[in-house]
Amino acid sequence: MIQFSSTHLIYLIEAARWTVLLSVLAFIGGGAFGLVLALGRVSQHKWLRWLSAAYIQIIQGTPLLVVLFLAYFGLSILGLDIEPIIAAGLSLTVYTAAFLGEIWRGCILSVPKTQWEASNCIGLSRAQQYRYVILPQAARIAIPPTVGFMVQIVKNTSITSIIGFVELARAGQIVNNSTFQPFITFVFVAIIYFAMCYPLSLASRHFERKLNVGK
Amino acid sequence: MISYTFDFSFLLTTWPAFMRGAWQTILLAGSSIAFGFVLALVCAIIRSGKSKLAAGLVGAYVEVIRNTPLLVQIFIVYFGLPSLGLRLSAETAAVIALVINTGAYGSEIIRAGIDSIAKGQIEAAECLGLNKLQIYWHIVLIPAVERVYPALSSQFVLLMLSSSITSQISAQELTAEANMIQSETFRSFEVYLIVAAVYLALSVLFRVVLWAIGEVAFVRRRKLRT
Amino acid sequence: MSVNEAAGTRPRNEAVPGAEPIIVVDNVSKSFGPLQVLHGVSLTIERGTMVAIVGRSGSGKSTLLRCMNALDETNGGTIKVCGNAVAMSDRASVKRLRTDVGMVFQSYNLFPHLTVLRNITLALTVVQKKARVEAEKIARDVLALVGLADKAESYPEQLSGGQAQRVAIARSLALSPKVLLFDEVTSALDPELTGEVLKVMEDLARQGMTMVLVTHEMAFARRLADIVVFMHQGKVWEAGPPAEIFADPKTPELRQFLSSGL
Ligand SMILES: Nc1ncnc2c1ncn2[C@@H]1O[C@H](COP(=O)(O)OP(=O)(O)O)[C@@H](O)[C@H]1O
Ligand SMILES: [Mg+2]
Numbered sequence: 001m002i003q004f005s006s007t008h009l010i011y012l013i014e015a016a017r018w019t020v021l022l023s024v025l026a027f028i029g030g031g032a033f034g035l036v037l038a039l040g041r042v043s044q045h046k047w048l049r050w051l052s053a054a055y056i057q058i059i060q061g062t063p064l065l066v067v068l069f070l071a072y073f074g075l076s077i078l079g080l081d082i083e084p085i086i087a088a089g090l091s092l093t094v095y096t097a098a099f100l101g102e103i104w105r106g107c108i109l110s111v112p113k114t115q116w117e118a119s120n121c122i123g124l125s126r127a128q129q130y131r132y133v134i135l136p137q138a139a140r141i142a143i144p145p146t147v148g149f150m151v152q153i154v155k156n157t158s159i160t161s162i163i164g165f166v167e168l169a170r171a172g173q174i175v176n177n178s179t180f181q182p183f184i185t186f187v188f189v190a191i192i193y194f195a196m197c198y199p200l201s202l203a204s205r206h207f208e209r210k211l212n213v214g215k
Numbered sequence: 216m217i218s219y220t221f222d223f224s225f226l227l228t229t230w231p232a233f234m235r236g237a238w239q240t241i242l243l244a245g246s247s248i249a250f251g252f253v254l255a256l257v258c259a260i261i262r263s264g265k266s267k268l269a270a271g272l273v274g275a276y277v278e279v280i281r282n283t284p285l286l287v288q289i290f291i292v293y294f295g296l297p298s299l300g301l302r303l304s305a306e307t308a309a310v311i312a313l314v315i316n317t318g319a320y321g322s323e324i325i326r327a328g329i330d331s332i333a334k335g336q337i338e339a340a341e342c343l344g345l346n347k348l349q350i351y352w353h354i355v356l357i358p359a360v361e362r363v364y365p366a367l368s369s370q371f372v373l374l375m376l377s378s379s380i381t382s383q384i385s386a387q388e389l390t391a392e393a394n395m396i397q398s399e400t401f402r403s404f405e406v407y408l409i410v411a412a413v414y415l416a417l418s419v420l421f422r423v424v425l426w427a428i429g430e431v432a433f434v435r436r437r438k439l440r441t
Numbered sequence: 442m443s444v445n446e447a448a449g450t451r452p453r454n455e456a457v458p459g460a461e462p463i464i465v466v467d468n469v470s471k472s473f474g475p476l477q478v479l480h481g482v483s484l485t486i487e488r489g490t491m492v493a494i495v496g497r498s499g500s501g502k503s504t505l506l507r508c509m510n511a512l513d514e515t516n517g518g519t520i521k522v523c524g525n526a527v528a529m530s531d532r533a534s535v536k537r538l539r540t541d542v543g544m545v546f547q548s549y550n551l552f553p554h555l556t557v558l559r560n561i562t563l564a565l566t567v568v569q570k571k572a573r574v575e576a577e578k579i580a581r582d583v584l585a586l587v588g589l590a591d592k593a594e595s596y597p598e599q600l601s602g603g604q605a606q607r608v609a610i611a612r613s614l615a616l617s618p619k620v621l622l623f624d625e626v627t628s629a630l631d632p633e634l635t636g637e638v639l640k641v642m643e644d645l646a647r648q649g650m651t652m653v654l655v656t657h658e659m660a661f662a663r664r665l666a667d668i669v670v671f672m673h674q675g676k677v678w679e680a681g682p683p684a685e686i687f688a689d690p691k692t693p694e695l696r697q698f699l700s701s702g703l
Binding site: 333335336338339340341342343344345346349353354357358361433435438439 | 510512536539540542543544546548550551552553554555556563564567568569596598599609612613616
Binding site for chain 2: 066151
């Protein structure tokens, strides 16, 4: 039997790079789509509000794992020769967007109504109101919960191991299959995840305190 | 464009398996929520308590759980603990991992509720002669839980959904049933569409049940709305 | 004092000869960290009297009241309530103190998750171990006393400020305290709501309840208080019957305070 060694640890850390990459992809994709959803949720058009609300409700009512399977098998139906990273990135984007969309909607709504009225009075169009008045203020409020949700994104990437994408969690399983030392292997996997997530948690809390002081 | 014909005919023979899976998920998530709530309450009490050491230990537990993936937590409980001499069934391991997870998230939520109780409330209760324990129960804990109950409920629904991950240690629940069905029918996409619909229904069900529990437990909510 | 004003005052309660005063504050000091807030305050409150404490914001009025009720710890001197020394560290003494003293706060501090009735019965059932039925009877009686019999089933957030404060008074009254402390109980209220609260307090005074109130309602203090205490910079600057204090201030500080229109 092979003992868990520094080689394994290095292998895990290298696999963690894929976790980081996937997280970044999910955040960028989910963030862009999430912003659209958030604006849809507060749109003046009823059908837009309804559509984005329905999307968010459905995704938030479905496990990420099932979203992942649907992306994985759905892409193969389309006849695409899928790399796991495509299905992984797509499903994480779809999933992240729903949560960020809902978080950001709350931030937009927490900008006082008088800001809308005041900016309307000086003749800004609706797009200009968003661009110059509402979104900058909402963004400030959005920083702590957004950074906090990044922790969820990093952790969520572990699920993509299930379709065989070799990121940190999958790498842990591979190491375990050769060492048969599940406890130490997965504890190390957990430690590496912790090392990635905890700074984000601290940052989120830091920003939240700063925001509260500024009030 | 590749043409694809949807075929849901497998449902004719497999719907009992979906039902069974849904029921197993209800049991798994329901018991995890119940135990997890108790653990969360205890942890929140300890964390806002006097003992710095105990509060620190619980704080560390909360941070570790919140900053590592549930999947890895499940692997440690199911694969890791047996190597330390503790052998568990997949379902037991699943419940343990989910309870530990809910305890951490729930305690943060409840603690926020406890922190939001104004000092004047406690002073008023002191002036009325309530002792520390009575104040803690009547004036701090109950209103705190009432205040954060919506957030707790959302957390519990998320827990139910993430219980799907326990299929990875072959715990018996909905996703595991679905995995089995798709390996027999090869209608993978359709199978997971159905599963998604069942989870949606379950999340509605959980929300409704949790809401009803809140209505019974917190009379004020019900009265003030009518 | 004019004849009219005299007619408006209530008959002074005579301190029972030989009876012990209900509260004796003796040379009390209190600091918050480096900030000394009370400098050797002494004050005696006789049974059945109303004592009004007035003074500028920050002069230590609330702190004095809180020390009397063991919500703040004194750093020197002694406070006796009904003959018992107040000490925050002595559980038994605090427990006795709670049965003797009721307190009403500026911010009402009603329990938002409980009905008005339950706000009042909570201590009756939990502390005094009274049966639910008996507790509710007492609660309804005190609610009637403050004119809110119909609000028993309401929740605090459904009440106006004046109603909430009257419930808070009723909640204290239900425990039959020997003395009631009021800390600026009308300061958070709109002017049109202060009257209903002052009316309740006036009724209590006429029934002989011992009351200590920190207040900015000078007309009320002048009309109803037996003793007015002017606090300044953490000291009892002047004290005496309202006629003396208001008509004949001895110190420039009090004169200035009174003329500032407060
Ligand atoms: N808990 C506290 N910590 C620090 N300083 C306090 C505290 N409570 C009161 N103080 C200070 O003590 C002084 C007297 O306060 P207080 O008794 O509330 O005055 P008043 O009721 O006459 O307005 C003020 O300067 C106030 O800032
Ligand atoms: Mg004050």
